[in-house]
Amino acid sequence: MRFRRSQRASGVPVPVENLHLALCPAGRPERLRQSLEHAMLAAGAAVRANAFVVTLDSAMRCTPAGGQFPFVLCADHAAAAAALGLRQAIAASQRTHGLQVNGVSSYHPHVALQHGPAIDAIEESIASIQWRAEEFVLIRSFFGQSSHEVIGQWPLASEPVPEAVDLLAELANMPELPELPDEWT
Numbered sequence: 378m379r380f381r382r383s384q385r386a387s388g389v390p391v392p393v394e395n396l397h398l399a400l401c402p403a404g405r406p407e408r409l410r411q412s413l414e415h416a417m418l419a420a421g422a423a424v425r426a427n428a429f430v431v432t433l434d435s436a437m438r439c440t441p442a443g444g445q446f447p448f449v450l451c452a453d454h455a456a457a458a459a460a461l462g463l464r465q466a467i468a469a470s471q472r473t474h475g476l477q478v479n480g481v482s483s484y485h486p487h488v489a490l491q492h493g494p495a496i497d498a499i500e501e502s503i504a505s506i507q508w509r510a511e512e513f514v515l516i517r518s519f520f521g522q523s524s525h526e527v528i529g530q531w532p533l534a535s536e537p538v539p540e541a542v543d544l545l546a547e548l549a550n551m552p553e554l555p556e557l558p559d560e561w562t
Contacts, residue, residue, distance in 0.1 A: 388448060388493015395525055398431060398452070398488050400460060400513060401467040404476025413476075418529045420470040421515050428511045428533040429459035433488060437500040446494065449487040450506065460486040463513065463533075511535070 409416055433450040452460060461484055468478040514530040 388491040390491040404471040404478040408475040416474045420474040433506045447489045452486040
């Protein structure tokens with residue numbers, strides 16, 4: 378809030394329950410054998426990707442969308458690469474389900490905080506905000522109503538945690554070392 382005021386970033390705030398990191402748009406139907414919603418649900422269910430840490434470390438105004446200039450928090454390079462990988466996996470899955478997604482590689486992950494008129498260009502580093510992305514969701518947006526409906530959600534795989542090693546047990550099970558020759562001591 379302080380940052381928005383200091384940068385004179387006015388506009389309509391995005392309600393907290395609607396904050397999200399957009400990944401991939403719905404594809405254009407090309408060879409659908411089912412409804413668009415069923416194709417999207419099938420595509421989402423087929424995606425296999427790993428969970429990742431999202432770090433937002435800068436704030437800026439984006440290019441206009443419908444005459445409004447979104448004020449957004451942007452992902453760092455590592456989060457952008459992981460989100461792009463997930464975006465590409467979702468787009469590829471949509472293609473196998475009869476949907477065509479264009480512009481998959483041109484993507485800058487961000488979370489929109491508000492929409493409104495632009496006074497000045499804004500791009501500034503901020504204190505990092507982090508969370509672990511452990512799932513992705515399919516939402517239906519009701520444009521002009523600032524509301525969303527969750528249609529489907531799928532977990533992202535967690536990297537396996539290495540088993541803890543009991544060092545004392547390992548040492549106890551080690552074979553005895555041979556005695557060193559006298560000339561080595």
